[in-house]
Amino acid sequence: MYMSRLNLLEETRFEKLPVKVFANQLEASKMVARRIADLIIAKQSKGEKAVLGLATGVTPINVYKELIRLHREEDLSFHNVITFNLDEYYPMKADAEQSYVTFMNENLFNHIDIDRANVHIPDGTLSREAMEAFCLTYEQKITACNGLDIQLLGIGRTGHIGFNEPGSAPNSGTRLVTLADLTRRDASRDFGGKEKVPTKAITMGIGTIFKAKEIILMAWNEKKAAIVKKAVEGEISADVPATYLQLSDNVEFILDAGAASELTRFNTPWLVKDCIWKEAMIKKAVIWLAQTLNKPILKLTEEDYNNHGMAQLATEQGPVYNINIHIFNKIQHTITGWPGGKPNADDSQRPERAEPAVKRSIVFSPHPDDDVISMGGTFIRLADQGHDVHVAYQTSGNTAVWDDDALRYVEFAIDFSRSEGKDTTELENQYQQMRSFFETKLPNQADTVQIRTIKGLIRKGEAIAGARFAGLPDSNIHFQSLPFYDRQKTQKNVSFEDDIEQTMQLLQAIKPQQVFAAGDFADPHGTHKVCFDIIQQALTRLKETEDWVADCWLWLYRGAWHEFAIHEIEMAVPLSPQEVERKRLAIFKHQSQKDLPVFPGDDAREFWVRAEHRTSETAKAYDGLGLANYEAIEAFKRWEF
Numbered sequence: 357m358y359m360s361r362l363n364l365l366e367e368t369r370f371e372k373l374p375v376k377v378f379a380n381q382l383e384a385s386k387m388v389a390r391r392i393a394d395l396i397i398a399k400q401s402k403g404e405k406a407v408l409g410l411a412t413g414v415t416p417i418n419v420y421k422e423l424i425r426l427h428r429e430e431d432l433s434f435h436n437v438i439t440f441n442l443d444e445y446y447p448m449k450a451d452a453e454q455s456y457v458t459f460m461n462e463n464l465f466n467h468i469d470i471d472r473a474n475v476h477i478p479d480g481t482l483s484r485e486a487m488e489a490f491c492l493t494y495e496q497k498i499t500a501c502n503g504l505d506i507q508l509l510g511i512g513r514t515g516h517i518g519f520n521e522p523g524s525a526p527n528s529g530t531r532l533v534t535l536a537d538l539t540r541r542d543a544s545r546d547f548g549g550k551e552k553v554p555t556k557a558i559t560m561g562i563g564t565i566f567k568a569k570e571i572i573l574m575a576w577n578e579k580k581a582a583i584v585k586k587a588v589e590g591e592i593s594a595d596v597p598a599t600y601l602q603l604s605d606n607v608e609f610i611l612d613a614g615a616a617s618e619l620t621r622f623n624t625p626w627l628v629k630d631c632i633w634k635e636a637m638i639k640k641a642v643i644w645l646a647q648t649l650n651k652p653i654l655k656l657t658e659e660d661y662n663n664h665g666m667a668q669l670a671t672e673q674g675p676v677y678n679i680n681i682h683i684f685n686k687i688q689h690t691i692t693g694w695p696g697g698k699p700n701a702d703d704s705q706r707p708e709r710a711e712p713a714v715k716r717s718i719v720f721s722p723h724p725d726d727d728v729i730s731m732g733g734t735f736i737r738l739a740d741q742g743h744d745v746h747v748a749y750q751t752s753g754n755t756a757v758w759d760d761d762a763l764r765y766v767e768f769a770i771d772f773s774r775s776e777g778k779d780t781t782e783l784e785n786q787y788q789q790m791r792s793f794f795e796t797k798l799p800n801q802a803d804t805v806q807i808r809t810i811k812g813l814i815r816k817g818e819a820i821a822g823a824r825f826a827g828l829p830d831s832n833i834h835f836q837s838l839p840f841y842d843r844q845k846t847q848k849n850v851s852f853e854d855d856i857e858q859t860m861q862l863l864q865a866i867k868p869q870q871v872f873a874a875g876d877f878a879d880p881h882g883t884h885k886v887c888f889d890i891i892q893q894a895l896t897r898l899k900e901t902e903d904w905v906a907d908c909w910l911w912l913y914r915g916a917w918h919e920f921a922i923h924e925i926e927m928a929v930p931l932s933p934q935e936v937e938r939k940r941l942a943i944f945k946h947q948s949q950k951d952l953p954v955f956p957g958d959d960a961r962e963f964w965v966r967a968e969h970r971t972s973e974t975a976k977a978y979d980g981l982g983l984a985n986y987e988a989i990e991a992f993k994r995w996e997f
């Protein structure tokens with residue numbers, strides 16, 4: 357039976373393979389690139405070939421960028437390099453936008469001096485009959501090169517390495533496989549919809565990967581944290597193929613802080629080492645203890661603390677009942693029905709200031725429906741309580757409208773014009789052009805400017821309807837349609853200067869005391885992060901010259917995908933059952949996103965169902981900790997800028 361490798365470090369005692377954690381992915385990627393470069397140079401000095409196993413996806417991009425930089429600026433040559441890529445979709449033409457051949461050319465091979473004869477990528481154009489022989493030859497070629505010197509890996513959220521999905525055997529070789537549903541959903545963005553993602557792929561097997569002399573698995577950001585924890589700390593199982601790597605003596609996981617965040621030593625460090633017990637950690641630990649034991653905070657005992665790695669806290673800051681009361685009160689003070697502050701009330705223990713009683717607030721919504729999905733109850737309440745509430749829709753969200761919806765709106769425009777006795781020739785021409793465009797549209801091909809405009813207008817109408825429903829006058833509804841959103845599709849390295857400028861102008865015109873922004877940086881669109889950076893830049897720049905910014909508080913909410921952990925919440929706005937229903941109706945105004953959105957992410961439920969589930973989960977968590985039992989809670993966290 358396999359014995360896990362001896363781990364003498366207390367801090368990493370739950371980790372079953374070597375892990376290095378870097379502050380960010382750039383630093384980590386540079387280190388990996390350096391290791392590859394050193395190998396290539398060492399082999400060159402001996403007149404030998406360096407054999408690399410390469411991965412695609414977003415994870416290795418910065419490694420490839422650094423290798424290109426080393427080639428350009430430090431004369432690193434790839435003349436002695438042979439590469440084998442892990443995988444390719446099947447079927448897939450080599451020159452398709454989504455092929456891994458295109459990916460490798462664009463991100464590495466076109467920019468270095470590698471001999472193309474030394475590049476191997478599984479062939480997505482083969483017939484099924486030719487497959488077996490091809491896979492066998494792929495393996496033989498690797499063996500003939502004396503095996504892979506370094507194999508780079510990413511990890512999928514199913515725990516796949518290469519495209520070895522759950523159920524793969526540890527001794528599997530190169531073969532044709534079926535992709536897991538979650539993998540196809542994750543890839544849907546590249547293909548413009550899950551149904552366009554191939555169902556199959558050719559992948560090196562786990563056995564093939566294992567033969568590499570060095571295996572480096574990289575993972576970045578919180579989106580990967582849960583699967584990384586399973587791969588590193590979980591039991592070896594076919595359910596999570598990456599756990600097989602625990603059996604290798606030549607593997608290393610390279611993580612950024614986000615991807616490492618759920619490992620025991622970072623998530624619950626009190627279980628593996630002595631801690632410096634500051635307020636934030638005490639809050640996190642006490643909530644964790646209560647949730648682990650399924651007990652209200654005020655019922656936690658000395659024994660509970662001692663048995664769960666928190667004896668040090670109990671000794672240093674006990675008696676534990678005092679700690680319990682302190683944390684209970686802290687959480688209690690996050691709850692407020694007055695998200696704009698309660699007028700004429702003592703605000704020393706409230707999340708928001710009492711003054712000014714009527715606040716100018718602005719809700720920034722990255723896509724046109726994030727406002728109502730994520731903080732619809734609070735939005736409605738702010739308006740009900742008489743604040744001067746504005747909403748700014750940052751992007752047009754025009755990629756997330758179905759083609760047939762766009763046609764339907766143009767048909768309406770034609771019919772309406774006709775009913776008014778107007779000439780519709782021009783509109784009909786445009787309509788026909790649109791139809792023919794859709795008929796030949798390739799997966800993920802960008803729409804024409806005209807179609808993008810129509811799709812954006814559809815979402816604009818819905819956003820305005822939602823904001824009106826929440827109680828806003830039209831003058832307070834701002835559809836920014838920031839230019840970066842369209843530009844991002846056609847250009848890499850886009851600049852955000854005009855987006856920041858436009859946002860500064862809006863903020864300066866409103867001079868808000870409160871800004872609400874989407875702070876879910878792990879959002880699969882990435883758009884949320886860009887939108888947040890634009891707001892933060894705009895506020896930071898305005899702060900230099902404008903006095904009002906010093907009194908402006910920035911509150912983060914989370915988008916449709918995640919929620920803050922309970923210990924992170926600084927303002928919890930409870931919703932009554934009626935408010936939950938009003939919020940639902942506001943979300944319903946976004947008809948183009950109903951039933952089946954173009955980008956559902958990894959949750960098949962409709963947005964309103966997810967939103968209600970999430971807010972009721974937060975309410976249940978508060979209840980479970982022994983606080984009041986509400987129908988739903990929307991959560992916020994402050995951001996200092």
Ligand code: F6R
Nearest residue numbers: 411412413414415510511512518
């Ligand atoms: C890519 C591959 C996959 C990816 C994994 C992570 O060649 O085989 O296993 O490494 O799906 O993908 P990203 O890096 O896009 O998160």
